[in-house]
Amino acid sequence: MKSKIYFSRCLLACLLLLLAEPVSAGALASGTRNAADFPGTSIVEKLQAAIRDCGPAPCAVYIPAGTYDASPIPSWKVDATGSRVGVLLPSNVEIRGAGEGITTIRVTRTPSDPTATLFANGNHANAPSPSRNISLRHMSITWTDSSPTYDWVSIFICHSCDRVELDHVSLEGNPNKLVNLLDNTHVDVHDCTFLLHSTSYGHGDNALGVSHFDPAQSPGNEAGVVRDNRFVETGDYRMFSMLIVAQSGLYVHGNTFEAHLPPPGNATGIESGQDNTLRLPENVKISANIFHGASIAYGGLNHSEISSNFLDHGDIYFALQSGTTASLSGLTIADNELHFGSISIGGLEHTF
Numbered sequence: 552m553k554s555k556i557y558f559s560r561c562l563l564a565c566l567l568l569l570l571a572e573p574v575s576a577g578a579l580a581s582g583t584r585n586a587a588d589f590p591g592t593s594i595v596e597k598l599q600a601a602i603r604d605c606g607p608a609p610c611a612v613y614i615p616a617g618t619y620d621a622s623p624i625p626s627w628k629v630d631a632t633g634s635r636v637g638v639l640l641p642s643n644v645e646i647r648g649a650g651e652g653i654t655t656i657r658v659t660r661t662p663s664d665p666t667a668t669l670f671a672n673g674n675h676a677n678a679p680s681p682s683r684n685i686s687l688r689h690m691s692i693t694w695t696d697s698s699p700t701y702d703w704v705s706i707f708i709c710h711s712c713d714r715v716e717l718d719h720v721s722l723e724g725n726p727n728k729l730v731n732l733l734d735n736t737h738v739d740v741h742d743c744t745f746l747l748h749s750t751s752y753g754h755g756d757n758a759l760g761v762s763h764f765d766p767a768q769s770p771g772n773e774a775g776v777v778r779d780n781r782f783v784e785t786g787d788y789r790m791f792s793m794l795i796v797a798q799s800g801l802y803v804h805g806n807t808f809e810a811h812l813p814p815p816g817n818a819t820g821i822e823s824g825q826d827n828t829l830r831l832p833e834n835v836k837i838s839a840n841i842f843h844g845a846s847i848a849y850g851g852l853n854h855s856e857i858s859s860n861f862l863d864h865g866d867i868y869f870a871l872q873s874g875t876t877a878s879l880s881g882l883t884i885a886d887n888e889l890h891f892g893s894i895s896i897g898g899l900e901h902t903f
Contacts, residue, residue: 583611594619594656595627595637595669602644609643614690616649619656624664634703635667642674642683648690651721651744655691658706660698660726669694670707685709686716694724701727701753709735711768715775717743724748725755725786733764734798738775747793749786756790758782762797763826772800772834784810784818784845792822792848799832808845808865817844817865824850846892854881861888868895 584601591597594614601612627635637658640646648654658669669692672682692706704726709715715732716739722729723746730745732738740759749755759782761774782793793808808820820842825831835855837847842865847857849869857867867887884894 580611583613586612586614592626593622595621598638598646602638602641605644609684610641611645611647614646614648614654614656616653617655619654621656621658621669624658624660624667627667630668630671632703633666634671635665636671637667637669638671639673640670640682640685641672642685644684645686645688646670646690647686647688650689651691651719653691654689655693658692658694658724660694660696660704662697662699664698666700666703668703668705668708672709672712674711682709682712684714685712686718687720688716688718689720691721691723694722694726694729696725696754701756703727703731705729705731707731709733711735711765711770713737715739717741719743722746722758723785725750727753727755728757728760730759732759732761734768734770735761736770736773736775738777740775740777741779743780745780745782745793747782747784747786749784749788749791751788752790755786755788756792757795758793760795760797761801762795763799763828763830763832766828770798774798774801776802776804777806778802779805780807782806782808782820782845784812787812789818792819793845794821796821796823796835796837796852797826797832800834801832801836803835803837803840805839807841808843810844812844817846819848820845820865822848822850823852823855824848852882856883856885858883858885858887862890862892864891865889866892866895868893 584604586597586601589597589600591600598612602610621637624635627637630636672685674682694706705728706722708731711734714737715735719742721744725748745758747755747758763770789812810818812818831851831853833853835852838858840860842862844864846866
């Protein structure tokens with residue numbers, strides 16, 4: 552009897568060790584490409600070569616453990632928008648590392664480098680069909696930027712994509728936005744770490760933007776979910792916000808927003824307001840988030856809810872953006888807990 556119990560415990564221990572072990576190159580699923588096996592001057596070119604090798608079939612590419620310096624940005628390809636792109640992502644592709652802090656990609660943008668993005672979807676808004684099923688998982692990416700230009704500079708941009716997932720990815724640096732999601736549907740950004748190092752105007756403005764951007768697109772009311780992430784402002788430039796909410800149907804839940812800035816005031820964790828078409832998002836829920844030294848800046852949402860959030864040295868403040876004519880109808884603010892903060896509502900009628 553004792554031998555059976557001992558064997559069962561050993562088997563359980565072995566299973567737990569296997570589950571905790573990072574994915575290794577030798578344990579890849581059948582059909583997964585190992586980026587290290589493909590030619591290229593840096594991990595950027597190796598990734599693109601691995602994706603090309605998949606052809607039209609669904610593609611999974613693995614990046615082994617290690618620290619990889621990206622090739623110089625001027626050597627990257629020019630995409631349909633005129634920006635340089637390191638890796639163009641087709642539909643049905645998954646890029647996966649060995650783990651956060653285990654697989655690391657480093658990008659450096661010098662003062663003379665052009666506008667650039669490390670990852671971008673291949674099918675833009677004017678393509679016959681949108682990009683679908685794009686995933687980045689289990690890696691760290693850092694971006695250091697010293698160029699005076701900043702528009703359309705990000706680690707990852709997806710235009711008009713359906714079912715984008717960021718899963719256990721650490722993103723750090725001072726591009727204009729770490730991640731920029733425009734006119735996307737069914738996004739799932741979860742268990743990620745966003746370290747926003749704001750250094751000046753245009754450099755580190757936002758960690759994540761979810762926005763309706765193109766007037767020709769109708770993304771509907773299913774933007775998706777941003778959940779269980781950690782947002783940290785590590786710079787000293789606090790003009791902008793960690794998370795931009797400017798698209799209908801977004802659920803923001805269970806995230807932590809941190810800023811350890813000197814007084815006075817604090818940083819903005821979440822900013823909501825009109826989208827690029829000057830319309831207010833609807834059906835947005837911001838709930839069960841934790842804010843340390845960070846606030847919620849409310850520039851407008853219709854038929855939405857801000858509930859069960861905890862703010863330590865943070866505020867919830869409301870002010871209609873200039874040019875916004877729609878009313879803030881159907882808004883619920885309930886069960887929020889504020890320590891050393893306040894709820895400020897200005898310029899609104901019929902508030903109960």
